[in-house]
Amino acid sequence: MLLNYVHWNVDPVMFHLGSFGLRYYSLGFLFAFLFGYLILNWMFKREKVATKYLDSLVLWMFVAVLVGARLGHCLFYQPDYFCTSEHWLEIFLPFDMKTGQYTGYEGLASHGAALAVIVMIWLFCRKYKMNAWWLFDRLVIVVALGGAFIRLGNLFNSEIYGVETTLPWGFIFERNGETVPKHPTQLYEALSYVLIFLCCLAAYIKKDGKLHNGRLFGYWLVALFGVRILIEFIKEEQVDFEKGMSLDMGQWLSIPLVLMGVVLVVLSYRGVLKEGTFTAKSTTGNNKKK
Numbered sequence: 001m002l003l004n005y006v007h008w009n010v011d012p013v014m015f016h017l018g019s020f021g022l023r024y025y026s027l028g029f030l031f032a033f034l035f036g037y038l039i040l041n042w043m044f045k046r047e048k049v050a051t052k053y054l055d056s057l058v059l060w061m062f063v064a065v066l067v068g069a070r071l072g073h074c075l076f077y078q079p080d081y082f083c084t085s086e087h088w089l090e091i092f093l094p095f096d097m098k099t100g101q102y103t104g105y106e107g108l109a110s111h112g113a114a115l116a117v118i119v120m121i122w123l124f125c126r127k128y129k130m131n132a133w134w135l136f137d138r139l140v141i142v143v144a145l146g147g148a149f150i151r152l153g154n155l156f157n158s159e160i161y162g163v164e165t166t167l168p169w170g171f172i173f174e175r176n177g178e179t180v181p182k183h184p185t186q187l188y189e190a191l192s193y194v195l196i197f198l199c200c201l202a203a204y205i206k207k208d209g210k211l212h213n214g215r216l217f218g219y220w221l222v223a224l225f226g227v228r229i230l231i232e233f234i235k236e237e238q239v240d241f242e243k244g245m246s247l248d249m250g251q252w253l254s255i256p257l258v259l260m261g262v263v264l265v266v267l268s269y270r271g272v273l274k275e276g277t278f279t280a281k282s283t284t285g286n287n288k289k290k
Contacts, residue, residue: 005181009174012157025153032146033062039142047209053128057135064120065113072112076249077239110147111253117143133213133273140220141204144197147224148190155186162188162234183234192227196220213275215268221261225254 013021037058044051074082074091082091121139125132154160158173162183170181200216232250242248247255267273 004168006169006171006184007174008155008158008171010156010158012175023153024156025150028149028153032149033058035149036061036142036146039145040138043138043204043209053130057124060120060124061117061139064116066108068116069108069110069113072109072115076109076112076253110150111250111257114257131213131274133217133275136217137211137213137215138204140217140224141197141200144193144200144220144224148193148197151186151190151193155184155190159186160238161185161236162231163236165234182236185231185235188231189227192231193224196223196227199223212268212273214264214273218261218264218268221257221264223261225257225261228254229258 010024012023012025014024014027015022037054040057041051041054043049044054070091082088117139121132121135124130125135151160158175161171161173162185164170164180165183166181167183169184171184172178172181200220203216204211229251232248232254235248235250237243237248239249264273
C-alpha cells in the first residue's frame with residue numbers, strides 16, 4: 001500500500017525540564033559520539049592497540065566537530081552577517097549582539113566539521129607520533145554512522161529538506177507552514193550514510209583490520225561526499241545567495257573532498273602513503289613495536 005504523504009509535525013524537543021529542553025538533534029550528537037567511541041574501542045582492542053589514547057581522541061573530535069561545524073556555517077553560508085563588526089562575536093556567543101536576545105548556536109555545517117576533523121587528526125597524530133592514515137581509515141567508519149544520527153536530528157528539527165515531490169513518501173513539514181510534500185532528504189542522506197558505514201565496516205572485518213593505509217579513507221570521501229553532491233540537487237536552497245547557482249554551496253564544498261578521495265585511492269594503490277600502525281604500545285602495556 002502506497003503512503004499518502006507523511007504529515008510531519010513532531011516537536012523537536014523530546015522533553016522539557018523547566019526551562020531546559022532536550023532536542024532530538026542533541027541526542028543525535030550524543031549517539032554519534034557514544035557509538036563512535038564503542039566501535040573504536042572494539043577496533044583498538046581487536047588490533048591490540050592501546051586504548052588509553054581513545055579518550056583524548058574523542059575529546060579532540062568533539063571539540064573539532066563543534067568548532068569546525070560552527071565556523072563552517074558562519075564563513076561558508078553567512079559571511080555577510082557574521083564577518084561584520086556588529087555580529088562577529090555571535091560566532092562564539094549564542095546572543096544577538098544588538099538586542100542581547102538568546103539565539104542559540106543556530107547553524108552548523110558538516111563540511112566545516114569535516115575539514116576541522118582532518119586538521120585535528122593530523123595534529124593529534126603529530127603530537128602522539130602516530131600514523132594518521134591508519135587512524136583515518138578506522139575513524140571514517142564511525143563518522144559515517146554519526147552522520148546518519150545527525151541527519152535524523154535534522155529531520156526532527158524539520159530542516160534541510162528537499163524540493164516539492166509527488167512521491168508517496170514525501171513529507172509535509174507542517175511546523176514550517178508547508179502545505180505540499182517535500183523530499184525528506186534528511187532520510188535519504190541518513191540511509192546513504194548507514195549503507196556507507198556498513199560497507200566500510202564489512203571491508204574492515206573482511207580484511208581483518210589489515211587495510212592499506214589511506215585507501216578506505218579515500219573511498220569514503222568519494223562515496224560520502226559524492227552522495228552529498230547528488231542529494232543536493234533535490235534540496236531547497238539553504239541561503240539566499242544560492243538561488244540561481246548551478247551548484248549550491250554544499251556541492252562546491254564537496255567537490256574538493258571527492259577529488260581528495262580519488263587522489264588518496266590512487267596514491268594508496270601506488271604505495272606512496274606511509275604504512276604503519278596507530279601506536280607502538282599495545283593494550284597489554286607491551287612497549288615493543290608491532
